[in-house]
């Protein structure tokens with residue numbers, strides 16, 4: 001009885017001060033507030049993005065083996081695609097931090113976050129493409145070349161009103177990701193295995209062998 005009364009009053013206190021509750025996030029829409037901004041080119045970056053605060057509930061201390069691992073990329077092909085042309089792909093997390101990384105930047109001329117990814121005819125060539133998120137509970141991958149994807153941006157986090165170090169990637173005020181191994185799939189960039197980050201929305205349920213994480217802009 002006593003404990004439930006205490007809990008009830010704590011709950012009332014918490015809901016009376018919503019800004020004091022555990023997490024508050026603030027969108028950072030201006031590229032000039034991101035690392036390595038160049039006022040002449042209006043570009044921030046290039047930088048990688050990396051796994052940050054990843055949680056492995058079965059590991060001692062919750063530490064993930066891929067904490068700090070940076071971005072890579074791979075391509076996707078669909079039946080209706082033009083043969084021999086790379087038209088879309090997605091950002092991955094490398095399986096070994098010595099593997100080839102993929103750079104991102106914030107393009108202040110277009111106000112978009114872009115990835116430097118293989119695209120175009122044949123083997124493809126590295127080009128900058130706008131990145132977006134497919135807000136769907138079963139996907140949520142960070143993709144390029146998909147016209148209906150929604151924009152991604154950086155966010156600041158506040159815990160109990162205190163600013164948290166770092167800038168985190170998200171979309172539509174969501175910054176929680178999950179990450180899972182792509183298994184035997186290898187990336188076209190280096191033929192190495194990789195991990196797949198997915199942005200979580202409230203309807204997303206975490207699957208077996210998926211780990212909750214944030215995705216942080218390196219250097220932030």
Ligand SMILES: *[C@@H]1O[C@H](CO)[C@@H](O)[C@H](O)[C@H]1NC(C)=O
Pocket residue numbers: 039040
């Ligand atoms: C940034 O560049 C603009 C011109 O594009 C200039 O007017 C402005 O003073 C520059 N700002 C800084 C902080 O250098």
Ligand SMILES: *[C@@H]1O[C@H](CO)[C@@H](O)[C@H](O)[C@H]1NC(C)=O
Pocket residue numbers: 056058059060063064065066211
């Ligand atoms: C999570 O922890 C388990 C048990 O220690 C380990 O086998 C697995 O490789 C870990 N995975 C990650 C991503 O840290």
Ligand SMILES: *[C@@H]1O[C@H](CO)[C@@H](O)[C@H](O)[C@H]1NC(C)=O
Pocket residue numbers: 025026027172173
């Ligand atoms: C995101 O949160 C900010 C306040 O932090 C709010 O102004 C904005 O409308 C929200 N955007 C979306 C898409 O929910």
Ligand SMILES: *[C@@H]1O[C@H](CO)[C@@H](O)[C@H](O)[C@H]1NC(C)=O
Pocket residue numbers: 023025173174175176
């Ligand atoms: C992330 O998930 C936690 C629960 O694990 C939740 O409290 C928080 O509101 C979520 N934050 C965002 C920005 O999606």
